[in-house]
Amino acid sequence: SQQGEEDPQALSIQEGENATMNCSYKTSINNLQWYRQNSGRGLVHLILIRSNEREKHSGRLRVTLDTSKKSSSLLITASRAADTASYFCALRNSGGSNYKLTFGKGTLLTVNP
Amino acid sequence: ETGVTQTPRHLVMGMTNKKSLKCEQHLGHNAMYWYKQSAKKPLELMFVYNFKEQTENNSVPSRFSPECPNSSHLFLHLHTLQPEDSALYLCASSQDHTSSYEQYFGPGTRLTVT
Numbered sequence A: 001s002q003q004g005e006e007d008p009q010a011l012s013i014q015e016g017e018n019a020t021m022n023c024s025y026k027t028s029i030n031n032l033q034w035y036r037q038n039s040g041r042g043l044v045h046l047i048l049i050r051s052n053e054r055e056k057h058s059g060r061l062r063v064t065l066d067t068s069k070k071s072s073s074l075l076i077t078a079s080r081a082a083d084t085a086s087y088f089c090a091l092r093n094s095g096g097s098n099y100k101l102t103f104g105k106g107t108l109l110t111v112n113p
Numbered sequence B: 001e002t003g004v005t006q007t008p009r010h011l012v013m014g015m016t017n018k019k020s021l022k023c024e025q026h027l028g029h030n031a032m033y034w035y036k037q038s039a040k041k042p043l044e045l046m047f048v049y050n051f052k053e054q055t056e057n058n059s060v061p062s063r064f065s066p067e068c069p070n071s072s073h074l075f076l077h078l079h080t081l082q083p084e085d086s087a088l089y090l091c092a093s094s095q096d097h098t099s100s101y102e103q104y105f106g107p108g109t110r111l112t113v114t
Helices: none
Strands: A005-007 A010-014 A019-024 A029-037 A043-050 A055-058 A061-066 A071-076 A085-093 A101-103 A107-112 B004-007 B010-013 B018-025 B031-037 B044-050 B053-057 B064-070 B073-079 B087-094 B109-113
Touching: A005 A085, A010 A019, A019 A107, A029 A061, A029 A071, A043 A055, A043 A061, A043 A071, A071 A085, B004 B087, B010 B018, B018 B031, B018 B087, B031 B073, B044 B064, B044 B073, B053 B064
Parallel strands: A010 A107, B010 B109
Antiparallel strands: A005 A019, A019 A071, A029 A043, A029 A085, A055 A061, A061 A071, A085 A101, A085 A107, B004 B018, B018 B073, B031 B044, B031 B087, B044 B053, B064 B073, B087 B109
């Protein structure tokens, strides 16, 4: 099954700036999920966006999905030092073994105070 | 707290040892998962259990042996591991394995094989 590819691999910004991370994939999906992981800890679910949705918001997070381009983006607005973490996109494929969630390698975000 | 706990949080074991990792979820979910996270590699799915039945074994070596006595508990029994098995082992749960629900992760067990 496919995995998403996050871009960039690492991103360093100043507190208060916006951070944008992208995820690209190759075949059809049922949904795409974004997770955050603080160093050495478990993953925390952020947002799930279904294939028939184009945009979702949660607090300072905004996720878009473009199924024609097979890509998604995660925007964190007004970033804080506490947003420093790795961010992963995870794909749930449509059809077949669609219960498998496959993760990318992640984007390491550093927010400098 | 995500409602998924894992013990121990850290484990150092020799290659000839036998140890077990434990995961417990307090969310009333029916599916549980084991993942392996190694440096510089994507999260790797190892096993999936749905209503206590194993539905996925992602070509995991037999030195890793999962056990799911009920929907709330999941174990990973380890024996004769190799140094390359050193990694963060993450447990997760979800409503069930076929739906489009998100997964809830435990904090992980950092395993070092010497």
